[in-house]
Amino acid sequence: MVTIACLLQRAQQLSSPSAKLDVELLLAHVLKKPRSYLYTWPGKELAGDQQAEFEQLLARRHAGEPVAYLLGQQGFWTLDLQVSPHTLIPRPETELLVETALSLAQDKLPVRVLDLGTGTGAIALALASERPQWQVTGVDCVEQAVQLAQHNGLSCQQPQVRFLQSDWFSALSDEYFELIISNPPYISLDDPHLQQGDVRFEPSSALVSGTDGLDAIRHIVRQAGRHLAEQGWLLFEHGYQQSTAVRELLAQAGFVKVRSECDLSGHERVTLGQWSKREAIAC
Numbered sequence: 001m002v003t004i005a006c007l008l009q010r011a012q013q014l015s016s017p018s019a020k021l022d023v024e025l026l027l028a029h030v031l032k033k034p035r036s037y038l039y040t041w042p043g044k045e046l047a048g049d050q051q052a053e054f055e056q057l058l059a060r061r062h063a064g065e066p067v068a069y070l071l072g073q074q075g076f077w078t079l080d081l082q083v084s085p086h087t088l089i090p091r092p093e094t095e096l097l098v099e100t101a102l103s104l105a106q107d108k109l110p111v112r113v114l115d116l117g118t119g120t121g122a123i124a125l126a127l128a129s130e131r132p133q134w135q136v137t138g139v140d141c142v143e144q145a146v147q148l149a150q151h152n153g154l155s156c157q158q159p160q161v162r163f164l165q166s167d168w169f170s171a172l173s174d175e176y177f178e179l180i181i182s183n184p185p186y187i188s189l190d191d192p193h194l195q196q197g198d199v200r201f202e203p204s205s206a207l208v209s210g211t212d213g214l215d216a217i218r219h220i221v222r223q224a225g226r227h228l229a230e231q232g233w234l235l236f237e238h239g240y241q242q243s244t245a246v247r248e249l250l251a252q253a254g255f256v257k258v259r260s261e262c263d264l265s266g267h268e269r270v271t272l273g274q275w276s277k278r279e280a281i282a283c
């Protein structure tokens with residue numbers, strides 16, 4: 001029998017930069033207790049099956065698997081979301097996209113919102129949780145991601161959010177939205193980061209988008225005008241070196257008031273523009 005204090009020492013075996021936190025999260029998960037329990041009861045011994053489960057999880061973490069996949073969940077905004085290897089683990093950076101979207105419309109307006117490439121449903125559900133009167137739709141081309149988002153919609157008490165399987169706009173025929181928001185795949189095919197860290201375990205359908213990483217954004221910009229209400233907004237998250245290219249794509253397609261927003265590190269990670277049919281015809 002080993003104690004909690006003894007297993008906490010195992011963090012030294014992990015090369016992860018967050019080794020101590022990783023071990024705490026895995027141990028708390030196995031014990032089905034909050035992390036504070038580990039330091040309140042350091043002398044408590046684990047049952048044999050608990051220790052075996054912990055050892056298995058630690059071995060998988062040692063091999064590089066993301067903690068969120070091992071736990072099956074990840075916090076985003078104020079929500080606890082189930083995650084799966086069929087789609088991206090929601091990142092804290094994406095909260096900038098949510099904040100920017102929330103700043104665009106007054107609380108009381110009944111805004112129609114489309115989240116393209118919804119994955120776990122993170123963005124759609126965060127917006128719906130802040131603006132219950134908004135009509136939010138999330139789409140993804142991966143069937144298992146749509147099922148996951150639907151599950152998260154129910155567990156986050158947002159059953160009104162609609163999730164559809166769709167290749168970008170394909171399932172939305174003649175629907176219009178005041179806000180179209182997307183954190184699409186935006187990594188280029190040969191980016192060496194794809195061979196490092198957590199992303200090695202995430203599906204390429206959620207990460208990679210052509211030779212320059214911009215294929216999905218180009219496609220969405222070209223199609224968005226058919227689904228945006230006049231003066232509606234299109235917002236993207238993108239890589240920190242892609243803001244100039246994304247602003248150009250939006251301006252060339254006839255979007256106005258095009259601008260980028262910086263994350264806490266000062267990198268431009270969100271770009272948006274307002275749809276103007278008159279400008280688009282002129283382009």
Ligand SMILES: C[S@@+](CC[C@H](N)C(=O)[O-])C[C@H]1O[C@@H](n2cnc3c(N)ncnc32)[C@H](O)[C@@H]1O
Nearest residue numbers: 087088090117118119140141167168183184206
């Ligand atoms: C970067 S992940 C973002 C997931 C989630 N929105 C988030 O922010 O955590 C991109 C998502 O786009 C989806 N996707 C990729 N190609 C797509 C397509 N052609 N149509 C719809 N969704 C697509 C992927 O399956 C993945 O879930």
